[in-house]
Amino acid sequence: MSRVHNFCAGPAALPEAVLAKAQEEMLEWQGQGASVMELSHRSKAFIDVMEQAEARLRRLLGVSDDYAVLFQQGGASQQFAAVPLNLSLEADNADYLVTGQWSKKAFAEGARFVNAHCVADGSADNFMSLPPSDDWSISGGRYFHYCPNETIGGLEFSTIPEVGSPLVADMSSTLLSRPIDVTQFGVIYAGAQKNIGPAGLALVLVRKELLGRARPSCPAMLNWDTAAANGSMYNTPPTFAVYLTGLVFEWLESMGGLEVMGAINARKAARLYGQIDNSSFYSNPVDESARSWMNVPFTLADAALDTVFLDEAEQAGLTNLKGHRSVGGMRASIYNAVPEAAVEALCSFMSEFEQRYG
Numbered sequence: 001m002s003r004v005h006n007f008c009a010g011p012a013a014l015p016e017a018v019l020a021k022a023q024e025e026m027l028e029w030q031g032q033g034a035s036v037m038e039l040s041h042r043s044k045a046f047i048d049v050m051e052q053a054e055a056r057l058r059r060l061l062g063v064s065d066d067y068a069v070l071f072q073q074g075g076a077s078q079q080f081a082a083v084p085l086n087l088s089l090e091a092d093n094a095d096y097l098v099t100g101q102w103s104k105k106a107f108a109e110g111a112r113f114v115n116a117h118c119v120a121d122g123s124a125d126n127f128m129s130l131p132p133s134d135d136w137s138i139s140g141g142r143y144f145h146y147c148p149n150e151t152i153g154g155l156e157f158s159t160i161p162e163v164g165s166p167l168v169a170d171m172s173s174t175l176l177s178r179p180i181d182v183t184q185f186g187v188i189y190a191g192a193q194k195n196i197g198p199a200g201l202a203l204v205l206v207r208k209e210l211l212g213r214a215r216p217s218c219p220a221m222l223n224w225d226t227a228a229a230n231g232s233m234y235n236t237p238p239t240f241a242v243y244l245t246g247l248v249f250e251w252l253e254s255m256g257g258l259e260v261m262g263a264i265n266a267r268k269a270a271r272l273y274g275q276i277d278n279s280s281f282y283s284n285p286v287d288e289s290a291r292s293w294m295n296v297p298f299t300l301a302d303a304a305l306d307t308v309f310l311d312e313a314e315q316a317g318l319t320n321l322k323g324h325r326s327v328g329g330m331r332a333s334i335y336n337a338v339p340e341a342a343v344e345a346l347c348s349f350m351s352e353f354e355q356r357y358g
């Protein structure tokens with residue numbers, strides 16, 4: 001077996017220990033004579049899997065009973081529509097902060113269902129810095145939507161915005177990378193395929209007082225009240241994805257929780273940005289105060305070398321470093337399951353590549 005150092009932005013690397021446990025349990029799960037995929041979602045055994053996953057997530061993030069934890073299908077993009085459908089009526093206003101490709105998409109989708117008001121838009125600066133909060137024009141609508149970590153641009157908030165309306169955050173690429181104060185948010189949602197588990201699942205945390213506001217036309221599959229009332233089992237949930245997600249949460253607990261992961265992630269990011277900043281060959285264009293811990297885009301002094309860099313990196317077992325098609329260059333995503341040794345290997349490769357081509 002030969003596993004590479006995988007820097008994919010998503011679906012991303014999963015902890016090897018999780019994959020090994022899933023492999024070990026694949027044919028027969030916990031004495032059931034069947035794999036976990038082959039159990040009824042209504043069976044006690046599977047309901048336990050779901051409940052344990054939820055309990056672990058609550059412990060990891062410190063989520064109180066004031067919040068519902070929902071396992072939803074359809075990824076984060078489906079929540080772009082679910083947010084307005086659950087929190088507003090068509091004639092209402094809602095605020096959107098646009099800081100990159102993902103919050104821009106959420107804004108465009110939201111605008112199909114609500115009077116979406118753009119609070120500020122960082123596109124003039126090519127999304128390289130966060131628009132200062134003094135310049136935001138907040139309408140005070142039903143909610144305020146933003147994306148704390150822009151996966152494509154590599155732009156991250158280091159603080160939580162203070163706004164008057166319920167804060168709704170697309171945390172797809174930052175949730176579980178460090179501790180957060182969940183009480184500051186009305187809704188947190190995230191596609192699973194970065195720090196949570198396999199694709200096919202989205203996590204939604206909703207402050208319970210925000211439930212019960214869905215408009216009558218909200219489809220049942222997008223309705224958070226329906227999901228909460230049915231223990232996220234209004235229909236057949238993606239059982240294997242939920243099981244694997246539970247194993248990821250178990251792994252995070254065994255690592256020491258989010259304080260420990262946060263410290264490791266801070267070290268990984270510092271190491272990689274240090275490698276970039278201490279050279280005139282590599283550069284990262286993002287404002288230093290808003291650099292992402294999870295997604296690190298970088299360019300080479302000579303873009304003609306991009307393909308050579310990617311090919312040689314791949315030969316060295318460093319994969320999925322190609323930047324997003326809309327941005328170009330390189331991007332290393334260094335989520336929880338990417339160990340410090342992988343970042344070290346990447347930095348050594350970068351240094352050696354620079355010596356040969358710089």
Ligand SMILES: Cc1ncc(COP(=O)(O)O)c(C=O)c1O
Pocket residue numbers: 009010074075076077078102147149150151152170171172173191192
């Ligand atoms: C911040 C962010 N939001 C939303 C999405 C879309 O997620 P999904 O593909 O699960 O719909 C992504 C995917 O990479 C993302 O990074």
